[in-house]
Amino acid sequence: MTGALISAKGLTVRPPGLGAPVLNEVDFAIQPGEIVTVVGPNGSGKSTFVRALLGYLAPQSGTVTRQSGLRIGYVPQRVHVERTMPMTVQRFLSLPHRVPEDQAAQMLERTGVAGLQSRQLSALSGGQFQRVLLARALLNHPQILVLDEPTQGLDQPGMISFYRLIEEVRAETGAAILMVSHDLLVVMRASDRVICLNGHICCEGTPQDVSSAPAYRALFGAEAQGMLALYQHHHDHEHEHFHDATCGHDHAPGQTHSHTDTHTHPHGLSAVPERQGL
Numbered sequence: 001m002t003g004a005l006i007s008a009k010g011l012t013v014r015p016p017g018l019g020a021p022v023l024n025e026v027d028f029a030i031q032p033g034e035i036v037t038v039v040g041p042n043g044s045g046k047s048t049f050v051r052a053l054l055g056y057l058a059p060q061s062g063t064v065t066r067q068s069g070l071r072i073g074y075v076p077q078r079v080h081v082e083r084t085m086p087m088t089v090q091r092f093l094s095l096p097h098r099v100p101e102d103q104a105a106q107m108l109e110r111t112g113v114a115g116l117q118s119r120q121l122s123a124l125s126g127g128q129f130q131r132v133l134l135a136r137a138l139l140n141h142p143q144i145l146v147l148d149e150p151t152q153g154l155d156q157p158g159m160i161s162f163y164r165l166i167e168e169v170r171a172e173t174g175a176a177i178l179m180v181s182h183d184l185l186v187v188m189r190a191s192d193r194v195i196c197l198n199g200h201i202c203c204e205g206t207p208q209d210v211s212s213a214p215a216y217r218a219l220f221g222a223e224a225q226g227m228l229a230l231y232q233h234h235h236d237h238e239h240e241h242f243h244d245a246t247c248g249h250d251h252a253p254g255q256t257h258s259h260t261d262t263h264t265h266p267h268g269l270s271a272v273p274e275r276q277g278l
Ligand SMILES: Nc1ncnc2c1ncn2[C@@H]1O[C@H](COP(=O)(O)OP(=O)(O)OP(=O)(O)O)[C@@H](O)[C@H]1O
Pocket: 015, 016, 017, 018, 022, 040, 041, 042, 043, 044, 045, 046, 047, 048, 049
């Protein structure tokens, strides 16, 4: 799609030594300012997808296009190496390029961990470390932030406040955000679009659409049921390109879906028709 920050067409990735591709024929595009979340079971290819989009992995076939000169802020999934090394937060923020102390201080304040510059990385709590990682990614003034499971190890309140911060960052900077997450309930509420991945795109659309898609429910079972408590999904509205792998067809804009689902509310919550603030 024109204007996309990153797009992929027919993206197929097969790591060396693996017989079958981890990703198969994935089409994708993210537009400026969009928040897109990738969900999927363990081993479904989420990190591979992100790394291929960023150019760290070469595709077997298909193409990835990144806007020329695109500024990317990337928080990878596995960063425990840095945490065990003796290193202050200031030094960590200055890798690979030196960052003036006042800029570092400002960014740490923005991400809610003011005054930690001289603290050792190993002395940070999980939540503080995630915010330091976010500060480092933001120092690059990214047009797109790519976060691979950014709330690993955080408790529920920590997760919620982290995602709130991500929404604030989008509002303030206009950066697009591509996240991989297992925190389905929380993160889906903060997303414009959700992609459910399992080697290929099983379904994608608004959180409401995806949470009630049979393919999504088949993958996430009980957790998907929880989503039903949060979203009321009437199948009498228009879908904008919503591919449902279980149905096996696309619903074109203007097409009315004919499923008649009964919505249950297992937690006794009232249905929330629109996206809610966190
Ligand atoms: N370099 C590699 N060599 C061999 N296998 C790999 C390689 N990279 C990924 N894989 C395999 O590809 C599959 C997808 O891995 P990936 O890390 O992308 O999944 P994921 O959805 O991010 O998983 P998780 O939710 O557990 O983080 C896994 O089965 C993994 O073992």
